[in-house]
Structure formats: structure tokens, C-alpha cells
Amino acid sequence: MQSQKKLPRTFSFEFFPPNTAEGLEKLAQTAKQLAPLNPKFFSVTYGAGGSTRERTLRAVMDLRAAGYAAAPHISCIGSSRDEIRDILRGYRENGIRHLVALRGDLPSGTATAGEFHYANELVAFIRGEFADHFHIEVAAYPEYHPQAKNAQDDLLNFKRKVEAGAHSAITQYFYNADCYFHFVDECEAMGLDLPIVPGIMPIGKFSQLARFSDACGAEIPRWMRRKLEGFGDDADSIREFGLDVVTRLCDDLLAAGAPGLHFYTMNQAGLTGTIWQRLGL
Ligand code: FAD
Numbered sequence: 001m002q003s004q005k006k007l008p009r010t011f012s013f014e015f016f017p018p019n020t021a022e023g024l025e026k027l028a029q030t031a032k033q034l035a036p037l038n039p040k041f042f043s044v045t046y047g048a049g050g051s052t053r054e055r056t057l058r059a060v061m062d063l064r065a066a067g068y069a070a071a072p073h074i075s076c077i078g079s080s081r082d083e084i085r086d087i088l089r090g091y092r093e094n095g096i097r098h099l100v101a102l103r104g105d106l107p108s109g110t111a112t113a114g115e116f117h118y119a120n121e122l123v124a125f126i127r128g129e130f131a132d133h134f135h136i137e138v139a140a141y142p143e144y145h146p147q148a149k150n151a152q153d154d155l156l157n158f159k160r161k162v163e164a165g166a167h168s169a170i171t172q173y174f175y176n177a178d179c180y181f182h183f184v185d186e187c188e189a190m191g192l193d194l195p196i197v198p199g200i201m202p203i204g205k206f207s208q209l210a211r212f213s214d215a216c217g218a219e220i221p222r223w224m225r226r227k228l229e230g231f232g233d234d235a236d237s238i239r240e241f242g243l244d245v246v247t248r249l250c251d252d253l254l255a256a257g258a259p260g261l262h263f264y265t266m267n268q269a270g271l272t273g274t275i276w277q278r279l280g281l
Contacts (some may be wrong), residue, residue, distance in 0.1 A: 010260035016054035033269035075104025076116035120160035127165035142183035146217030173201035202271035203242025
């Protein structure tokens with residue numbers, strides 16, 4: 001974790017693109033509440049197979065029009081080179097210079113993977129077609145990606161994305177700081193020198209978190225699971241426990257030199273804002 005300490009810290013907040021006018025209005029309110037925390041950028045996710053193409057751009061443009069820095073995510077699986085070039089040209093024409101570049105997951109029932117198989121191909125494509133126009137973030141998995149053959153392979157695949165031209169990385173969320181420290185040490189040992197910003201998932205609804213975690217391979221440690229299960233429908237206790245655990249996690253990460261934090265806000269300002277206050281940032 002030594003070399004990460006030298007870098008300026010980056011804080012960012014992630015949103016998903018709303019699909020209703022009320023959702024957009026609520027997102028504007030959430031951004032307004034979080035903006036005073038001075039994030040480096042807000043990011044907006046991109047639906048599997050391009051399903052939110054218009055909505056992601058709309059949400060990003062709304063954020064920019066309100067005066068905030070915003071970065072769209074883009075995923076390549078299921079798309080052709082022409083489609084991806086088109087989207088990126090649209091981003092460039094709209095003045096966007098910052099992206100989160102992902103492989104994504106094929107929507108169930110989709111037969112064809114398209115012309116890109118992995119995120120490193122997307123990063124290379126973006127660099128090949130747009131040179132240095134975009135700052136490119138990629139995803140990192142301290143607990144390793146669920147589809148990886150093994151941990152070593154996953155690390156080498158992460159290295160491919162960095163060597164293809166990624167500037168920085170944001171991790172999948174985790175609740176065990178040691179896995180992040182270990183991952184960063186492994187990256188440093190491979191000679192990778194880029195900020196790897198921990199992704200932070202505040203704990204709201206336990207059932208939702210458990211579902212997400214099963215799908216994306218992020219572990220909820222047994223002791224946390226047992227506690228959260230024990231709270232049943234007691235939303236206040238879940239909230240208090242979650243705030244406590246996640247604030248301590250953020251504190252430990254920053255104290256050890258993590259180069260910032262990226263919050264998965266779920267379009268809500270409450271939990272993220274409270275963690276922020278408790279961290280005294
Ligand atoms: P990759 O880096 O391509 O890795 C995917 C898998 O393939 C890994 O197991 C890896 O080890 C393996 N692999 C990689 N390269 C190679 C190679 N060259 N040869 C062989 N194997 C290889 N999903 C969305 O749909 N929309 C979003 O907006 C979105 N935002 C995200 C933001 C963050 C910060 C994170 C952490 C994830 C996000 N995801 C999003 C989820 C992501 O799309 C999935 O985790 C997806 O399964 C993998 O995407 P990736 O870019 O990490 O893929």
C-alpha cells in the first residue's frame with residue numbers, strides 16, 4: 001500500500017440511470033445533497049447489452065448541466081465495434097472526457113457476445129480510436145471476479161486492462177479490508193502503478209445486499225451476515241449496524257493509504273452522507 005499513499009485522494013459517487021421523470025428529479029436532488037461533499041465525479045452505470053444507452057447519457061448530461069463532473073459507464077459485451085465507436089463519439093461530442101469501461105454481463109437469453117469479449121479489448125479500442133481523449137477507469141476485484149478461473153489468472157487479466165491503457169481502477173465492494181490490501185500489494189508486485197479506489201457499498205436492505213453479493217461474488221463475512229439476519233425486519237438496527245461497519249471499513253482503508261473511496265449510492269444520499277460525516281472528511 002506504500003505507493004498509493006503518494007497519490008491525491010479521489011472521492012466519487014455512483015448512480016444508476018433512472019427510467020422515469022420522477023427518478024430523474026430524485027437523482028437531481030440526491031446529487032444536490034452529495035455535491036457539497038466535493039466529489040471528483042459522479043458516475044452513471046450502463047445497463048447490460050446497452051439497455052440504458054440513452055438514459056445513461058441523459059443522466060450524465062443532466063448532472064453536467066447542473067455543474068457537476070460526471071462520467072458514464074460503458075460496457076462492451078454484446079456490442080459491435082461500430083456501436084461502441086458511435087456511443088463514444090456521442091460522449092466526446094457532448095464534452096465527456098471520463099469513462100468507466102467494462103465488459104459487462106450478457107443479458108440472459110442473449111445468444112451473441114458481439115465483437116468484444118473482455119474489458120481489456122474495450123480499453124485498447126478506446127485508446128486506439130480516441131487516444132488520450134478519455135480518462136479510463138476499469139473495474140477491479142479484490143475478492144476476484146466470480147467467473148475467473150483462479151485468482152492468479154484474474155490478476156493477470158486485470159493487468160491486461162491496465163496495460164491496454166486504463167488510468168485508474170474502482171473495485172467491486174467488499175467488507176474485508178485485508179482482501180483489498182492484499183490485492184493492491186499483488187498489483188504493486190506486478191509493477192502496476194495506478195490508483196485502485198475501493199468501491200464502498202453502504203448497507204441498506206439486507207435482502208437486497210445478499211442478492212447483489214451472491215450475484216457479483218462480493219462476500220458478506222459470516223459474522224456480518226449472522227448479525228444482519230438476526231435483525232430481521234428491524235430496519236433501524238440494520239442501518240445503525242451497517243453505518244458502523246462501513247464507516248470503520250472506510251476509516252481503515254483511508255488510514256492505510258487507499259487513494260479515495262467510490263460510493264455505490266443506489267441513488268440515495270442518506271447512508272453515504274452519514275458515513276461521510278462520521279469519517280469527518
Ligand atoms: P473483465 O475485466 O473483462 O473480466 C471479466 C472476466 O473475464 C474475469 O473473470 C476475468 O478474469 C476474465 N478475463 C478478463 N480478460 C480476459 C482475457 N483477455 N482472457 C481471458 N479471460 C479474461 N456492469 C454493468 O453492466 N454496467 C455497469 O455500469 C457496471 N459498472 C461497474 C462498475 C464497477 C466499479 C464494477 C466493479 C463493476 C461494474 N459492473 C457493471 C459489473 C461488471 O460489468 C461485471 O463484473 C462483469 O462481469 C465484468 O466486467 P469487467 O469489466 O470487470 O470484465
